[in-house]
Amino acid sequence: MTNLEKSLNKKGRRANSVAVIGALFGDEGKGRITDELTDYFLNKKGFKKIVVYRDNGGANAGHTISMNGKKIGLHQIGSGILHKGCTVILGKGMVIHPSDLLEEIKEIKTVFELKELPAELLIDEMAVLSLDTHRALESAFKQGKSNTLGSHAATGRGISPAYADVVYRFPLRMRDLFKSNWKEIFIDHYDRYSDWIRGMGMDLDSMVIQRYKGKEYKIGNINQFINDLDSIRELIRPYVKDVYDTVSKHWKSDTPFIFEKSQAIGLDMRWGVYPDVSASNCCIDGITYSTGGIINAKDISARYGVIKSTYMSSVGKRKIPTFMEEELASTLREDAHEYGTTTGRPRDIAYMDLVMLEYFCRVGGIEELVFTHMDIVYDVGVKVCVGYKKGGKVVPYRPDQEYLSDVRAIYKKFKPWKREFNSFGDYSKLSKEIHTFINYLSKKSNTKPVMLTYGPDRHDTLVI
Structure with missing residues (x-):
């Protein structure tokens, strides 16, 4: 049994329920993972129905999905929208701009040449x-x-x-x-x-x-x-309904649930680099509030934190300890097209920060990791921050920009790997360098790896 299958069927929890959470600063690929999980439940596991539920954020989100060579950045609509059999619910915890939402619906139909949305779209009247x-x-x-x-x-x-x-x-x-x-x-x-x-x-x-x-x-x-x-x-x-009974009915059945979080824990106003944070609840506990208590977030079986494997990106004014040298950052920004889906702003590029990642996984309820962008790797190797020093002392992360401004990062370097993913299609056959890297990050963040992606297309994915 794969780690993914184990995560979806934990003892004492509601089977086939999964939260997809940004583990760092957003733009990690949550929409893509939600889309692939929707496909997994409907087409690989044979379920006739699935619910994709969004509980926070609004038009500030930017979740990119693709189909048949075409792609779109979704802002307010959940990423299961292209799947027949899916019910996409925009929950009470969201803040919705109605005119923009209608434009987004229109664009989805235009880009994918649709007369109607394949999925059912419901908006909680309490949003x-x-x-x-x-x-x-x-x-x-x-x-x-x-x-x-x-x-x-x-x-x-x-x-x-x-x-x-x-x-x-x-x-x-x-x-x-x-x-x-x-x-x-x-x-x-x-x-x-x-x-x-x-x-x-x-x-x-x-x-x-x-x-x-x-x-x-x-x-x-x-x-x-x-x-x-x-x-x-x-x-x-x-589209606007009292969704209370709908959510309750599906949660009590065996219908799979995917909770697609917006933004990321590094943007949560309680845990992120304050004050450059978002206003919504970016952690798993926001699901309990948004569903009116129907769903206790503690009952959700899988809690996936999505990260960009070899680096981090950040849009805004925050200053984090691991910003990358501009020469490498510029190359990576172009190779990975690191520009905000919503704002179009060029993203700041930083080395992976394990101090932050461990903290965000702990406070945000993350138990598994999804490694996206595994194909973004260079001959110089992969630098990862494994500790902080401040005033000559080893210090922890704190959610405070003033505190972080003079923190110095301590790095560990990993050997690069070949972009060999298509050749194998099996995680166990990937190189020692890939296994060493993924195992190290998972162990240090107290999580288990479940998936990795190695390209922009929908099925450039390996299950672990």
Whole structure:
């Protein structure tokens, strides 16, 4: 039995349930792994149904999937969307921009030449709305006098302001779009955000924000704001449901569940390099909240942390101890196309940091590792950070940028390996160098390896 099969059938846990979690700083290949796991359950294991559930983030996510030589970067939609028999659920823990979501649905149909989505798409009526007003407030923070690292590192997708509405206790939810007094609700919201932005010396109605694919959009006055929402209400209504009973029914059955997390633990506001972090819960426990307690995250059988095997990438303003020398980083960035799926920003490139990885796996509930990008290896070998020093003393990771800024990395070097994956198709037959590398990272992070990928195509994958 493979490690993958063992992980999906742990004693005392719900069989065929798996969380796919970013183990470092995002962009590790979670969408690709979710897509392949969906194919595994439907086509290799013979299940007739499967649920792919997203519980956090919003339009700031960027999960790339491919089929028949075509690929697309998904932002708000779960990566099982191309599979018939799959139900994709956008959960309560997400913050959803409805206009962008409709554009994303349209692009999926265009790219893959589809009349209808192959999968069933459901949006929890309790999911929070992230609107143009939220993006405008985030833009105002960036343009304002504040010079904080967090505000300048934001993606511009309005994620933090939308989550802040939940904390302030006046969130807008998907179901609010269909209430009889919906206009009053959204006018009140517009006025509130207009007052806040005016307090920073700007006018909401003249602000320009970015929508899907970076298209600039002027928010306009209250009438334009309401008319814009009115134009999409009936288009998105068929997808919006009370999903509580649906989730409960499938969880009590033998239907496989894949929980596709957004971002990564290194971006979680509790555990990441604060303050350049995201606002959502990037760890496995967010699933319990998003499902309304139907699913206890502790019952999920497999908890996959996805990493880029030989390096890390980071988009934003954070400074981490293992940033790579620019000459090698530039080569790697082009070879691996390291540009943000959502923002298009060039990603910073760093050596693999085992100190961070062990910490993130421990606090994030990760028990297995998926090694992507195993084909990104050079003759110079693979450097891995195995410890930190600060002031001459060995120190641990802490989730604090100020603390990390003067930490020095201690490295261990591994021999390179040949890009021989296609020749074997069997993990046990791969070179000693590959086994040594994977076993070392797994042991130090207290995890077990389950999969590796060695190319951009859907089936460039080996099960361990």
